[in-house]
Amino acid sequence: MNLANMGHFASDIMSFIDKLSGYGADLAGGVTRLLYSPAWVQAQHELQAMMESSGLVTLFDDAGNLFGRLEGDDPADGVILTGSHIDTVRCGGKYDGAFGVGAGLIALSHLRAHHGKPKRTLEVVSFAEEEGSRFPLAYWGSGNVIGHYDVFHVPEVYDADGIGLADAMQAAGFGPGKKRPAKRTDIRTFIELHIEQGVILERERYTVGIVDGIVGQRRFTFEVKGEANHAGTTPMIWRRDALAGACEMIHSVETLAVAFGESTVATVGQLELSPNISNVIPGLAKFTLDSRHADKSKLEALCEAIVTRFQAIAADRDLELSTTEWMNAEPVLMNPELTQKLAQLCSSKGLRYRSLFSGAGHDAQMMQKVCKAAMLFVPSRNGVSHSHLEYTEPEALSAAIAVLIELLYDLAYR
């Protein structure tokens, strides 16, 4: 193989991304393609047509995941899978998910055209759902593939219009027995290309990032109860101001996260006050905490330090504090063999690359439970994602695809 020209796949991937973004296009230039919506259904069928015209055998499973298969000489060797997800957040961007699907399709198409039938079977997947945007549950697509979810036992979750997941799935033409069973036991490897959704690669001028792992996440809701009172007639020293307490807490989150070192993030993104009137001292402040770290024990220590600090602040101010943890996802590691191979490939191509942890969740964290998984990131302009402003230089997309092709060649043809 010779891929000296890194921009080789730039026009292919851009025309793929632009074409797909026509399904669910919004006026701002973004995309809304919620799970099982008409735009989503049309996009999956368009993808099916594209896969078939590239010479791949296509298959939908009961959950709506779409696979394009390039069968190898020995199907019993299992499957090398690449791809990403087809769904988007509301008013999302053109690259998130779509890039990984398009990269997989271009890679398999290129390999088939130039090298014919592989020794080991290659597949590209367009997972049904990853974002958790329509229903309050994420990784429905890859979750069905690994057997974490199951179309026969659909969680009772509803979208904003009160439509249940099972009904939405049926309406889109999927569900128990409609297509091939979703659970797979034949996948040996999963490679996912994705935009970084962060600023690290762009700021440090890397072309690609090799994902060492995906950070653990813990999310909490804190409720701080004080006493609502008259803003004019209550002396400062007699106040039990829930917002003043919450602000001291939130300020401490930042300080503690910085103290825990470079790869720690902790965010208060949501806050609600009651009664939320300009001339009334807030009696109640309710806010969320999203904390992430690549190291489980450090994440635990961070959360413990934060909660301990909150309790001290609440006690000092005679405020009641209640704590609810509603998410606890452990950090996961990508397969070291694959990440090393990716590093060698990047190196040999003279690409500027670095290793990094993903601060966002991805299908690869589900897939790594059942197979060797790896991820390759491309830079996101200004770190923006989930917005019509998402953008990555076509040359970076192309370089990542070139690396993917070499890796798949290595895994499937050698």
Add this chain to the structure above:
Amino acid sequence: MNLANMGHFASDIMSFIDKLSGYGADLAGGVTRLLYSPAWVQAQHELQAMMESSGLVTLFDDAGNLFGRLEGDDPADGVILTGSHIDTVRCGGKYDGAFGVGAGLIALSHLRAHHGKPKRTLEVVSFAEEEGSRFPLAYWGSGNVIGHYDVFHVPEVYDADGIGLADAMQAAGFGPGKKRPAKRTDIRTFIELHIEQGVILERERYTVGIVDGIVGQRRFTFEVKGEANHAGTTPMIWRRDALAGACEMIHSVETLAVAFGESTVATVGQLELSPNISNVIPGLAKFTLDSRHADKSKLEALCEAIVTRFQAIAADRDLELSTTEWMNAEPVLMNPELTQKLAQLCSSKGLRYRSLFSGAGHDAQMMQKVCKAAMLFVPSRNGVSHSHLEYTEPEALSAAIAVLIELLYDLAYR
């Protein structure tokens, strides 16, 4: 006069308050009597009937203010007025406003029964509006009396249902030419009894408070603009977190207010975030500041210190700060002659009293622009107001009425 028994008027005022609270009563035990609402109209007419059965001559003005008059020997001497307002906040208490109206009615009724016609004319008023609860404007009642507002030039303000003030006034049976012109030039004195709405009298175990003045108020809205970004993929050091900045600012408000000394209050009561999602760094935080002080120059210095501090925090964090001041009411002083007289009366009765500034606004601050004005406070249990939990001991209400009667006797009969 002999009012040795301080509880003399307890049953009168409690039966008045309970009766009035039947108009606009809510299930929690509170009252909602918004300006010109049916409950408000019924309450004013009930009050008119009560005034007439106490031998007072009643008059409505065009704005809906209700007066009960006990004419003196020489009407040219002008009018000694007492009373308060009839409107309430949504789900307000039984005492706020109603106590002052009831106290005035009981006082005039008592004086007429025991002393007959006064030398100088006495009137009790039930002002149409003070709270600013239905429309975004306050003191509509007393404002019309002093000529600050005028039913011929109604401000274009609307309630939550989109009904304009002028239309609501017409629907309630008031408006230009409907009753007596609202503006008065014959009022020489105004005495208002009111609940404290704060905790000072209760905590320090005083029966009554003599109001030296009403604090100045300045209110602001601050908008802090940062950059909304992914909570998982944006390192702490590269964030422009609008909430983190706002929290540092709000924390500084408290510190500065305490540093400015005992009679300073500053409150952030309202805060809104955008996008307000748990896994997105807030890009925008918008919050109010309500700052009050009895001394105009100290209030100015406080606000300047706060804004300067905010600007420094915004600059440190690379956040944009925009500042809007939407209220600037100067502190006002009550009439020293009247406050001294009230102190003498309280003293001679052996009442535990203290002087204090009102942290809340009152009709007396409008009236003091055109006449001698004074206020007497009674304790509020737990400092609570604007709630069905409002409560004052009947003995304190009665003691304040006894003082009012002596003052009015002094002013009108001697």
